[in-house]
Amino acid sequence: MEHILSYIVFIPLVGALVVLLTPKAYQHLYKVLAIGFTGLSLLLTLYAVHMFDGGLVPQISGEANLQLVEKVEWFRLSLGSLGTFSVDYLLAADGLNISMLLLASIVLFIGAIVCWKIKEKQKAYFGLYLLLSTSVLGCFVALDFFLFYLFFEFMLLPMYFLVGLWGGPRREYAAIKFFIYTLVGSILILIVMIGLYNSVYDPVKTAELAGINGTELSIEEVQALVAEGRIEEGQLVKSFNMLYMANPANYIPGSLLERSGLSTLFGEPIRWMAFLAIFIGFAIKLPSFPFHTWLPDAHVEAPTPISVVLAGVLLKVGGYGLIRTAFAMFPDAAYHYAWLIGFLGMFSIIYGAMNALAQKDLKKLIAFSSVSHMGFVLLGLAAMTSEGISGAIYQMFSHGLISSMLFLIAGVLYDRTHNRTIEHYGGLAHQMPYYTVFVGIAFFASLGLPGFSGFIAELFVFIGAFKSSAVIGAIPAWMAIVSTLGLVLAAGYYLWTFQKMFLGKFWVKEKNWLPALKDLTIREYMVLVPLVVLIIAFGIYPGLLLNLINTGVESFVGHLTEWSK
């Protein structure tokens, strides 16, 4: 099983091919195939998580203690004066991405189950869905920037079509908007990527190429040699390796993005601008105010399973990207802009909540609540404390589960009445008691009630954010305190929605909905119950997740504090 990560990532791709090759006559099999293949990669993921040793302390700025590593040189180009640069096929897991991998597999599997509702153009749909799965999973385990970028970009097209072809009335607008937005983001990331691999070299391969190693040179020695300029640029092997990029010692002296580099642009250090660019790139995906406007449209228009995947996993790519690239590679700039990021986080929390408070469409409300909850991620990251970072990761994970559940329940109602307007319902509890129970669970979980995973996450984000000013001084304490307002607002919009739709006298706008308003079907239980179990499990025993990420987070914070000065 040494290729387990590859299996996890590419099994859905195989599934996509199988679906494409299965003739239309058997199209009832497509959903089975989709479920089967995503389920398979979920099983493998579980196995991988089982094999993953949370005790090992990974080195954020190097390959030490990576787990489940698969490293093959993909190709190596020598571009004249650019020197050689090598692209690796590098998949690996450490404390920062294992949780995201787990989340992605779970949500994708559940999403696949929900796909049973799709009736038209099934072949294309399931093909694209599996394609999407591969790219998403790949995003989380690829530690080579080139590979990461490949997966990252490749998410766009399937998403574009899934929203644009199977979506709601304004689907095309939403799809284009999503596409353009994300493309802008990824262009910004591309700029920085170019800058990075032009400034970073791979000490190991450099040692090989420069032929210094009749005796095997240690990384440090090579770095020393380069620092003294005893290896000329032509002999350097530029690297796309995200881990090397995170290590300031691997930056070529005098290169634009060199850590001590004084090279400035329009008066600002280029490193800082690079950080801003990559930050915006991922903040769009996250999304954070003011780059969030694609989210409500995309969510509202997307079909239920796609909303689930979008909210459950795709947003997390943004957060993960921030951790893995922006923060890990530019700790100093991150520290310099921590205030801004924290403020954006705080603002998103409240801004999203305020928006949610005013929404009439259930899905829009959930979408804006996502904006609010992703704000917690930003806040936690900006804190740059272990509590904050853990909180951020935990928040991504739990929001992945909770928002999936929220969109599922929104979908349940929509399937029955094709209407999501909150005002059009009342007292549904009489008609659909069990549905009401699940909605209640989802709402309370999402507003951060203890016992559900969301609480742990938000608590740590707060604690971390507050602590930040005392230990590292990234963001002021008041940000944490102000952000707590988000909790009240969340309680507000959820409870009022709950009260409007489910409590009081039973009443719906259109009489002809009445027959449709049956309680949950067995299928819906099948997807909802596991989610509830997970949400509660991670709520009452955080160790499940923390034991995986603790060491990673710790060394990540160590990395930040070491280099942010």
Add this chain to the structure above:
Amino acid sequence: MIELDHLIAPEQSEYTLWVVALLTLPLLSGLISAFLKQQAPYGSSFLIGLNLVVAGFLALSLWDEPVSIRGSWFSLAGNDFTYSFFLDRLALAMSVIVNFVALLVHLFSIEYMREDPSKPRYFAYLGLFTFSMMGIVLFHNLLFMFIFWELVGLSSFLLIGFWFEKKSASLAANKAFILNRIGDLGFITGLMILYTQFQTLDLDAVKSLMAISEIEDGNWVVAFKKAGQEVMASLDGRWLSAAGIALFCGAVGKSAQFPLQVWLPDAMEGPTPVSALIHAATMVAAGVFMLARIFVLLDAQALEVVAIVGAVTAFMAAIAALSQFDIKKVLAYSTISQLGYMVLAMGVGAFSAGIFHLITHAFFKAGLFLSAGIIIHQLHHLEKGGQKFDPQDMRVMGGLRRKMPVTFFAFLLCSLALVGLPGFSGFLSKDAILLDLAVWADEKGGGFYIPEVLAFMTVVFTAFYTFRMILLVFFGEFRLAGILGRNQLENELHEGNGWLTVPAVIFALLSLSIPFGFTLNPEDSWLMQALPTPMYVVPVAYAAQSLLDIPHETFEVLHGLVNAVSIGLALAGLVLAYWVYRPGGKLQKSFIEKREPVGVFGQVSFYHWYLNALYEKIILKGILAKARGVAWFDRWIVDEAVNLLARLQVVIAYLTRWFDRVFVDGLVNLTAHSIGKVGQLTRSIQSGNIQAQILVTFIFLLTLILLLVL
């Protein structure tokens, strides 16, 4: 140097299983009632009874040597997040009381909810509530207290909104939850501060670390060892007070203190036994309990805030209780005001007095609610033939003592305890509070007499509204008959059965002072002695003066005076009430006819100082309006800005195209004009004209040359 890891080292005890049982039995009772369907009441009541036994056993066996149990929940970034139980007398007493009240309420509910189809849900909620309440009581770790704190909020939300088809009920539930949430923000902030400073939320550890922390030139510094190496945590000293006040905010929400008390009256939408259990005896007391837990961490400033808030609440609520029609509303306001007393007690440092009052209040207020419940229940039975009336409105009652003697007896005893007449439990506890308050005020002097004044005025009002209630409910003639025009109605009314009366009577008996010691001096009550006031551990520079440091004589001196004044005031209240509301008195009549009290005072009182109006009409509306504004902003500004960019691009595209085609011609025509003086082609040079294109190209290139070369 103190080692954090030792402070939070795991501890075991042979009682662990018992504690776990104590915690989980109620949850179990909740769960099973979901399956027992119609048998739910008996099953869950039985389990609660069992739990009471457990609590009793633990109390007996651990009363003198408290046990603490601790283990690691999970660890994050090298910090262990522990769970820990601490069964000291406070916890034990509370757990006994909670289970006791819970049991009686269960029994009461068996009858009270007999007709309700969704009984199982009801008992499930009750079980959930008892479980979370026990969590607050047993856990000795701020994080866990907060968790169960919120769970209590949830169960209260569920129980208030139990009859969810009533819009008012569901709204009241929301209100309760959200206002509690606001309080909890404070709680969380408190957690943040303490965690940041001490890196643990285990109360024992926090206390011992607080004990060794010092104030160095305005900074709150603590040095301890963690995992071997020294940690030197330092925060601005103001955070120390802030921590106390922040945590207190939690109590403000939960125990309905000013300014968040408005949810409690609405919470009366819930079934009456629930009001008895949650909104009188236990949950609302949780705030006070929590204050007791963190008592030693509060510094002078925090304590002052606590005291003032308590006094203000007590006074405001008492005023509000004066003019209500709804019997439950009266009780609710009186609850708020009594809670105000307890908080005030904590504020002035009268730890044991506060707890004492908490306990006595739990009994007599529960008794009052249950008796009121009986009345409501019985009156409810009179509703027939579409003759709707509000069985909680005192204006339909009157003269009930003839038909419901037992209830009357119970109600009377509890009321006397509430008023605080000698011989009743309420007297002892309230007296203790007032005494300490007086001493505190004397020590501090100046503006700190105001709380004292408020507290003593509250005594009058308490007596007044209590007797008003009694007179309106039990004396005079049965007004409902007149209203409905059914003269024989009174004969249809009869006493509630044993399920209902027995619990009420038990509470009534418990509100006599005998159970707490046959004395007029609270000092001698065994409970007071059992729960002595602890010393503050906050750094001396910030600590308040503890009452224990005040020579005992001071108390002796003031005691007689305070006694006399309070009794006198209480009696004054009674007399006043009788004078106004005596049967057949015309003030009573005029009052009863009125739809709502007149006069500024009446209005202010009836509308509870217009707090609701302030919150709902102004603040809430404001927020919602702002939300709509934000949404508009998002839709039309932020989003449009993006679309604008997209459009802008189209515009640029248009411009380039224009440049490519139109501008060419423009330029061409221009040049054509100039050249045209020589040549004769001014007429016709149009788009697609190759010469024009060549020309423009060349002009462009020449300009480039000029720009770049020269």
Add this chain to the structure above:
Amino acid sequence: MIVLVASMQNPGGLAEQLQRLKEGLHFMLPEIGIVITIILLVVYDLLFQKNKSVGLAAILFSALSFLLVFQVLSFLPEANALPLFEGLVTHSAGANLFKIGFLLSLLVALLMAVTSRKDSLHYFDSSEVLVCLLGVLLGAFLLVMSSNLLMIYVAVELVSICSYLLTGLGKGKKKSEAAIKYLLYGAAASAVMLYGMSWLYGLTGSIDLNSDSFKIGLDYAVVVPLNIAVFMVLCGLLFKLGSFPLHVWAPDVYRATPLPTVAVFSVVPKLAALLVLLRLVAATSATHFDWQTWLGILSIGGMVVGNFSALWQDNAKRMLAYSSIAHAAFLLAGVSIMNRTGLEATVFYALAYLLMNLAAFYLIQMVENKVGSTSYEQLKGMGKKIPYVSVLLLIVMVALTGLPPTVGFNAKLYLFSAVYDEFGRSESTILLWVLLVGLLNTVVSLFYYIKIPYLLFFKEGEGNVAPGAYTIRALIPGTLLVLSVLLLFFRSDWFVDLLNSINFVL
């Protein structure tokens, strides 16, 4: 002619000159091959009267494929450049690489012509179109080899004249109009170029770019006239490159001519001109002439004009015309880097562009065969009717936009990396602007590239499709092209290594 020049150049004994010529000729085999093919075609055309098309096609394809194979076989990356015919032309590996590209594109174009319903007659009923196409090819061949002003001029003219004819041939107002405009524009441009050349000659006293006297002359030349002269020469090349600001002819011509020809136009002369431009730049880089700024500005202008004009098109063909302007601008950006890295990045981009563009035109042709037109109106909703081709088209559009996993991404990546690298070295702002505008334009270009899949898949169209499925024969080339576009993303190192091994002599 060669004799003449040779004899002019050194009054040595005639014998060894002829000897040298013989050696030279042996390197000119491909060109000679083309000429022979032309003759064959004409002769065949004259001999046979009716249904010649088969024969013509046969001759042509056999000849072309033969040449292709020959080229590939005789392709030695490491081969040093050797000047032939007294430095009139230079035989170099780089040139050969491009020649292979040209042959490839001509083949594809003719395949298009074969499969195309409308145009196959027009192409194969008589030899003239084919001859012209071969003329263009020959011109391009010579152009990429030419290292001498005279040769450049002649080759450019050869390409141009054949292009004029290709545009003009066949019936139709549009054709003739486009042709005359193209011609006048081109003639003027080349006249200017020639004038510039004459001045260059005057200033340096040599027309051989590689000769020492040329270099020395440059150093002593007076700045301003020299710059003007160079710039005038540049004009001619820009015209062939179809690049801003000498691009105005492109859209009309593209619209007037059938797709296969457009495919040739949009690739062959462009790349030939590109190589010559690279050569010119290399030759005159030593002077005060600030290539970087000029090319930078031109490329920025080209990107903006090309992309934004493309947004407005309602016809796939014209859209591709404008996009080709934009791509030319990207190439210029590459040229403006002016170092080995830039050169390789540029060549990589050029060949990637060649692949993508051919694929695009081929697929558009296939769509046109089914739909009858390339207007957006007609494309609507074809995704369902012709799914396979539509998907291929989608991939190509993604490639043209420059997103992974297609060679378009690598091309852009390397190009921008090179620009970035040079910027890091020289800190010259113009490069930064090129970089930023380039990246921005990637976003812009998405708008019109994605429009085609958008129409294909999202829109419901009433356009009806010609009956009958595609023949495998028609599908294979398109598939192969698309596959290569994908493959070169995953193994772009093969390609780059090839480029590395080549020693470009400019």
Add this chain to the structure above:
Amino acid sequence: MLVLGALMFCSGLFVVLTKKNTIMVLIGIELMLNAANLNLVTFSRFDPQALQGQVFSLFVITVAAAEAAVALAIVVKVYKYFKTSDLDRVKSMKG
């Protein structure tokens, strides 16, 4: 001589730009070419290696002839369709 060449070039350009008649435009282009030729020939006087310029000019003349031939052919074609050789009237395509 050079000045004359420059003058010829400019006048050629002017003709190209101003005359409406296609033929005239072509003549203008001829003028420009010849200007170049003039330059070439002139310069070749200072040419260390003899006569490159003159050869060049010979080629130019040849090419120009070819070009002219093609051009005239196309002009005829245009005339067939548009019944005019006036460039301003030759426009069926917009934009």
